[in-house]
Amino acid sequence: MAFVLIFLPLFMAAVAAVVPSDRLRPWLLPVTGTLHLGLTFLVLARPGQVATTTWLVLDPLGKIVLLVVSLLFFFCSIHAVGYLKNSHTRSNRVFCVCFSAFLGVMTLVTWSHHLGIMWVAIEATTLVSAPLVYFEHTPRSIEATWKYLVICSVGIALALLGSFFLAYASLHAGINPTLVFEELLQQAPHLSKPWLHAAFVLMLVGYGTKMGLAPMHTWLPEAHSEAPAPVSAMFSGALLVCAFLAILRVYHLCLAAGDAAFVTPILIFMGLFSMAVAGVFMVGQKDFKRMLAYSSIEHMGILALGIGIGGVALFGTLLHVVAHGVTKGLLFLSAGNIYHAYGSKNTDEVSGALRRLPLSGTLFLAGFIAIIGSPPFGPFISEFSILNAGFATGHYVASGLFLLLLLVIFIGMGATVLKVVQNREPASGAAPQPVFREGLLTVAPPIVLLGLVLLLGLHIPAPLSNLLHNAVDFLEVQP
Amino acid sequence: MNPLLNALLVVVLALNLFALGTSRLVTVIKIVSLQGVLLGLMPFLIEGHLGWRLLLASGGTILLKGGIIPFMMIRAMRDVQIKREMEPLIGFLPSMLLGALATGFALLFSKSLPLASAHTTPLLVPASLATIFVGFILLTTRAKAITQVMGYLVLENGIYIFGMLLMGAMPLVVELGVLLDLFVAVFVICIIINHINQAFSSLDTRRLVALKE
Numbered sequence A: 001m002a003f004v005l006i007f008l009p010l011f012m013a014a015v016a017a018v019v020p021s022d023r024l025r026p027w028l029l030p031v032t033g034t035l036h037l038g039l040t041f042l043v044l045a046r047p048g049q050v051a052t053t054t055w056l057v058l059d060p061l062g063k064i065v066l067l068v069v070s071l072l073f074f075f076c077s078i079h080a081v082g083y084l085k086n087s088h089t090r091s092n093r094v095f096c097v098c099f100s101a102f103l104g105v106m107t108l109v110t111w112s113h114h115l116g117i118m119w120v121a122i123e124a125t126t127l128v129s130a131p132l133v134y135f136e137h138t139p140r141s142i143e144a145t146w147k148y149l150v151i152c153s154v155g156i157a158l159a160l161l162g163s164f165f166l167a168y169a170s171l172h173a174g175i176n177p178t179l180v181f182e183e184l185l186q187q188a189p190h191l192s193k194p195w196l197h198a199a200f201v202l203m204l205v206g207y208g209t210k211m212g213l214a215p216m217h218t219w220l221p222e223a224h225s226e227a228p229a230p231v232s233a234m235f236s237g238a239l240l241v242c243a244f245l246a247i248l249r250v251y252h253l254c255l256a257a258g259d260a261a262f263v264t265p266i267l268i269f270m271g272l273f274s275m276a277v278a279g280v281f282m283v284g285q286k287d288f289k290r291m292l293a294y295s296s297i298e299h300m301g302i303l304a305l306g307i308g309i310g311g312v313a314l315f316g317t318l319l320h321v322v323a324h325g326v327t328k329g330l331l332f333l334s335a336g337n338i339y340h341a342y343g344s345k346n347t348d349e350v351s352g353a354l355r356r357l358p359l360s361g362t363l364f365l366a367g368f369i370a371i372i373g374s375p376p377f378g379p380f381i382s383e384f385s386i387l388n389a390g391f392a393t394g395h396y397v398a399s400g401l402f403l404l405l406l407l408v409i410f411i412g413m414g415a416t417v418l419k420v421v422q423n424r425e426p427a428s429g430a431a432p433q434p435v436f437r438e439g440l441l442t443v444a445p446p447i448v449l450l451g452l453v454l455l456l457g458l459h460i461p462a463p464l465s466n467l468l469h470n471a472v473d474f475l476e477v478q479p
Numbered sequence B: 001m002n003p004l005l006n007a008l009l010v011v012v013l014a015l016n017l018f019a020l021g022t023s024r025l026v027t028v029i030k031i032v033s034l035q036g037v038l039l040g041l042m043p044f045l046i047e048g049h050l051g052w053r054l055l056l057a058s059g060g061t062i063l064l065k066g067g068i069i070p071f072m073m074i075r076a077m078r079d080v081q082i083k084r085e086m087e088p089l090i091g092f093l094p095s096m097l098l099g100a101l102a103t104g105f106a107l108l109f110s111k112s113l114p115l116a117s118a119h120t121t122p123l124l125v126p127a128s129l130a131t132i133f134v135g136f137i138l139l140t141t142r143a144k145a146i147t148q149v150m151g152y153l154v155l156e157n158g159i160y161i162f163g164m165l166l167m168g169a170m171p172l173v174v175e176l177g178v179l180l181d182l183f184v185a186v187f188v189i190c191i192i193i194n195h196i197n198q199a200f201s202s203l204d205t206r207r208l209v210a211l212k213e
Helices: A001-020 A026-045 A060-086 A094-110 A114-136 A137-171 A182-190 A192-211 A218-228 A230-258 A259-284 A286-310 A313-341 A358-371 A379-391 A396-421 A441-457 A462-476 B002-022 B025-047 B051-079 B092-111 B124-142 B143-165 B172-198
Strands: none
Touching: A001 A094, A026 A060, A026 A094, A026 B051, A060 A094, A060 A230, A060 A441, A060 A462, A094 A114, A114 A137, A114 A192, A114 A218, A114 A230, A114 B172, A137 A182, A137 A192, A137 A218, A137 A230, A137 B124, A137 B143, A137 B172, A182 A230, A192 A230, A192 A259, A218 A230, A218 A286, A230 A259, A230 A313, A230 A462, A259 A286, A259 A313, A259 A396, A286 A313, A286 A379, A286 A396, A313 A358, A313 A379, A313 A441, A313 A462, A358 A379, A358 A396, A358 A441, A379 A396, A379 A441, B002 B025, B002 B092, B002 B124, B002 B143, B025 B051, B025 B143, B051 B143, B051 B172, B092 B124, B092 B172, B124 B143, B124 B172, B143 B172
């Protein structure tokens, strides 16, 4: 099953490489997305861990990330068809090949139970997605691609060193050196402490770079704001979460080794610091796609904070992975429509989106209300339960700061979003407007995503709730 | 323990300092590729016998780091017609001294590390740490995109040295996967370098500031 899920998108990427027609090629993406989503549901229906080999195991944590990746890709692939129709000046061969392959390597991340394979897969996500950032071929997108490649590659190189340290920790304990997650988990209490701690720090810094935790986040606003909308949505909702999964692995090992006291303060600090940095740059932000990118940094901070608090907060954190992914998909896709209609991302030139694009404008506004954690949407439930857990476990200062930062971000983000959607349209005079009409392909995906965000807020479906509970049990079980 | 291995590691450390001290890009590329070849040879010395697995992994390393990557980098350099690294953030001599300091620090520091008893003698751990430091110095103090890539490769070499302590933990698939990733990374980077040069008519990454806040 693992091989089918991983190789299907890679095979479709190969097909996309040989299809000659620029008009037909994008349709391969929704086909890939639909098949992948169907297979994902089949796999998720199986109880417990799904093992293909010792290296490829889908555990409850991987299941959640796989669900988010596959679901988001399905919607983004449909939107991508509409997006590519609107930018038909350039061949979309590279885009289609890389976007499909991107899904394949992210699926590999969710399955990998060998930390070496996981590293290879995460580095591969950087490499196949770099051409996607560069799709528009503007000087700004080159700059974004360069930063993305160099900063993430260096960061992930440190994570490789961290993985080696983990293997060395097992060697030091007199066990055969291994990077198989299962074996490490069983040996966790015997691992050499200094090496385990060093490994945790290096992997947090390394994969944290990819996840967008401050202060290693510098590539993220650039890449998110320059990439095409469906790519940004995948970056924010799925790619960052894949890196989070890698951090969860080493976090899990530390928990199993009885080292919760060592990791908790680091994670809480990183989480709050990321939120603070995001808040600072969001206030007065004029580029609305950049604002969404900083919002991703904020939410990755919330995830780090959530696992830092641990215990009862884990359920909310894992729910937040799903809720944030779906909401960010909605926001980036609708923001992409607005960008296309105005040809600008700057709030000086973009206003009155509710009039020019009634559907996308409304969706963007609704997405904003959801992402800041207001009821009745999904992120409210998850953020509230993290906050609740924070107070319940006695992290009063951290929880208080969390609440304060949410407020700052709400104000900063609100100012930018309202500028975009309200007021009159800018007086365009005789300047030729970029031709963009909302079509079914570009509007339907965010509408359905909005439905999902609302559903998550009103009632968490039983299968998802089971999945989340299993994952929490999996994290907390002591070997 | 293994005098030949230690000698090779000393050469690797010396190459680090050479890479820091030269302004000619071709020289840096050649130094880093020589370093890669030396690293590819080391597993033979550690294992002591030939197996197809070892041949494939080490042969791949030597071929990639000693042949393919320098070839691609030199071609990229010709395409963009740049020969020298100008105005680094820290001068060549000071950065060489910094590298020497880092090497000394790594030697001292690794004495206090809790190492498994089998690894206390060879230079593997300090050499690995020193090479990682030097990679970082190259990455952060040089302005030209090509030199920064060489810094990344030196950093990667340092991590590779540490990996030699763990022969056996990394299955062949993973080792080949790491090499493949490295190859694709350099391939993509070469393309981007070319585009940076066309768009900015310079490879000075200090010009890439349009997106700063």
